[in-house]
Amino acid sequence: MIEQIIIAICGVSSVWLSQDTRPGLRRWACIFGIIAQPAWLYATIKAGQWGIVLLTFVYTAGWARGVWHYWLKGRTA
Numbered sequence: 772m773i774e775q776i777i778i779a780i781c782g783v784s785s786v787w788l789s790q791d792t793r794p795g796l797r798r799w800a801c802i803f804g805i806i807a808q809p810a811w812l813y814a815t816i817k818a819g820q821w822g823i824v825l826l827t828f829v830y831t832a833g834w835a836r837g838v839w840h841y842w843l844k845g846r847t848a
Contacts, residue, residue, distance in 0.1 A: 773810075774810040774811075774813050774814045775810075775814065777806070777807055777810040778807050778810050778811060778814065781803045781804065781806045781807035781810070782803075782804075782807050784799075784800075784803040785800045785801070785803040785804035785807065785834075786800075787800075788800035788803065789804075797841075798837075798841035798842070800837065801834045801835075801836075801837025801838045801840075801841060801842075802838065802842075804830070804833075804834035804837065805831065805834040805835060805837075805838060808827060808830065808831045808834065811823075811827045811830070812824065812827050815827060
C-alpha cells in the first residue's frame with residue numbers, strides 16, 4: 772500500500788513538473804521520478820510483473836539521466 776502512495780505522489784509530481792515552463796521547477800521532475808523507482812520495483816516484483824520490472828530499469832536510467840543533466844553535470848571536476 773505505501774508503495775502505491777509513493778508511486779502516485781512522485782509519479783504525478785514528476786510528470787507535472789516535467790512539463791513546467793520554468794527550468795527551476797522542471798529540474799525537480801527527475802528527482803521525484805527517481806524517488807518513485809524503488810517503489811515501482813518493489814510493487815512489480817511483488818506482483819510478478821516481469822515486463823514492468825524491466826521497464827522500471829529503463830525508466831530509472833531515464834530519470835538518472837535527468838539527475839545527471841540538471842543536478843550533477845558541471846558540478847564535477
